[in-house]
Amino acid sequence: MSAGTPSTLFRDAALVVGKDLRLEWRSRVITSQVLPFAVLVLVLFAFALDPDRRILGEATPGLFWLAVLFSTLLALQRAFAVEAADGVTDALRLSGLDPAGIFLGKAAGIAVHLLALELVLGVGVTFFYGTTPHGPVLLVATCLAATAGLAAVGSLYGVLSAGMRARDTLLPLLLLPVVAPVLIAATQAFAAAYDRSSGEGWRWFGLLVVFALLYLAIGIFAFETLLEES
Amino acid sequence: MEPVVDFRGAVCLLGRFPALAGVDLDVARGEIVLLQGPNGAGKTTVLRACAGLVPVVEGDASVLGVDLRADRRAVRHxxxxxxxxxxxxxxxxxxxxxxxxxxxxxxxxxxxxxxxxRLGLAGRLADVAVARLSAGQRRRTSLAVMVARRPELWLLDEPHAALDQDGRDLVDSLMADAVAAGATVLFASHELDRAQAVAHRTITIAGGTVAVDRSPAGTAAPGAPAPTGAEPAVEPDPEAVVS
Structure with a gap:
């Protein structure tokens, strides 16, 4: 971790997340490519399981988070492709930005995109699968914690694979096994929210919080080294 | 005068290839120094080593008082x-x-x-996406970033490339202004007539070492290898991906 103060850390993080949101505003890649992909995944799940509406309803939490996970891969590839293009990685190294701030900014930008994606997917599962959640607080809390974890671990593996020639195929191979706990815990918490059994769900939510905090801490301390190696 | 760049027998590796094979280089504050030499000689590696992007694995190297072998990241900003x-x-x-x-x-x-x-990018061009710019306009944008950041040491690799006549004149005046403001400039160029007119000193890099170090008047700089009158032949190296 660099020797930046907390104020410079958060200032740099705000600068990076502002830049990433502006990049999306200018390019609309998430809006025009990742979001339609996520909705398409939901629709294809519906086509595959449509003969039995009951199974579709029961599988909603898992299908939702699988769609989020697949979309996360695309969002991460986009987020780190722009940092690897045309000498930007060197410019970041020379910029004076705190590497931990860059990590937090990248993670926050990815998290904002994922939360918007989850909102649309939430409407999608209600519309396509005909399911209604009963624990909105647990649902929202799960989304926040799972998204923080996905964004943190995604930023770590995103920068790690950014400088590699095979990054497009390598990132899913590296990331998917690591985020399996997020998939399991978020699915279980969502299932509890849909089944009116929130007590069990909050335990899974706790696991998501621990995962997110763990990878945020690792990212803050390790991002400088990973940026150097990318 | 306080040295801004001080290399003694600096060795840098690109993979296992010694891109710099024992460079001795002094640049004083306020100087404009031209690096010249054939492709693959090590000019870009010198600039990247000065920026702390390429590690110096042997010898001594300091830039702006920062020991690059101890902490090359400290000089980058x-x-x-x-x-x-x-x-x-x-x-x-x-x-x-x-x-x-x-x-x-x-x-x-x-x-x-x-x-x-200053770079002629205000007005309509300011709101154009970089992807839509010509190579020269991109170069101007990169230069604008450097001007805005006011670094203490300017490291320029072929700064005149892709620019029109006005742009090239502008680069020359930017270097002069930077030095007037207390900065130091080290740049690599193949456009020797223009570059030598701007530079206070010209250093020839060949085969990863300093071959000739001479002032515009043609006298060798103190401590520099004696000019031989002819530049040493350089073996083109297929591994030298950075010129």
């Missing part, structure tokens, strides 16, 4: 490097890019706006 790549976000506009990198370097939006005006 104090130098500006204009390389072959633009270092710009393609989907952001010129103004977005210059302001972002200026803020990253603790400069203000006013500095960024002034730099864009």
């Amino acid at each position: 104090r130098v500006g490097l204009l390389g072959h790549a633009s270092g710009l976000y393609e989907d952001l506009t010129v103004a977005d890019n210059v302001r972002f990198w200026a803020r990253a370097g603790r400069a203000h939006d006013a500095d960024a706006d002034a730099a864009m005006a």
Whole structure:
């Protein structure tokens, strides 16, 4: 971790997340490519399981988070492709930005995109699968914690694979096994929210919080080294 | 005078290939120094080593008083490097890019706006995405970033490349202004007539070492290898991916 103060850390993080949101505003890649992909995944799940509406309803939490996970891969590839293009990685190294701030900014930008994606997917599962959640607080809390974890671990593996020639195929191979706990815990918490059994769900939510905090801490301390190696 | 760059027997490896094979280099504060030499000689590696991007694995090397072998990252925010790549976000506009990198370097939006005006990027061009710019306009944008950030050491790799006549004249005046403001400039160029007219000193790099170090008057700099009158032959090296 660099020797930046907390104020410079958060200032740099705000600068990076502002830049990433502006990049999306200018390019609309998430809006025009990742979001339609996520909705398409939901629709294809519906086509595959449509003969039995009951199974579709029961599988909603898992299908939702699988769609989020697949979309996360695309969002991460986009987020780190722009940092690897045309000498930007060197410019970041020379910029004076705190590497931990860059990590937090990248993670926050990815998290904002994922939360918007989850909102649309939430409407999608209600519309396509005909399911209604009963624990909105647990649902929202799960989304926040799972998204923080996905964004943190995604930023770590995103920068790690950014400088590699095979990054497009390598990132899913590296990331998917690591985020399996997020998939399991978020699915279980969502299932509890849909089944009116929130007590069990909050335990899974706790696991998501621990995962997110763990990878945020690792990212803050390790991002400088990973940026150097990318 | 205080040395800004002080290399003694500096060795840098690109993979296992010694891109710099024992470079001795002094650059004093306020100097404009031209690096010349054939492709693959090690000019770009010298610039990247000065920026702390390439590790010096043997010898001594300090830039702006920072020992590069001890902590090369510490010097990075104090130098500006204009390389072959633009270092710009393609989907952001010129103004977005210059302001972002200026803020990253603790400069203000006013500095960024002034730099864009100086580089002829104010007005309509400021709102154009970098992806839509010509090579020369991208070069101007990268230069605007450097002007806005006001580094203490300017490291320029072929700064005149892709620029029109006005742009080339502008680069020369930017280097002169930077030095007048207390900065130091080390640049590599193949456009020797123009570059030598701007430079206070010319250093010839060949085979990863300093072959000739001479002032414009033709006298060898103190401590430099004696000029031989002819540049040493350089074996083209297929592994030297950076010129």
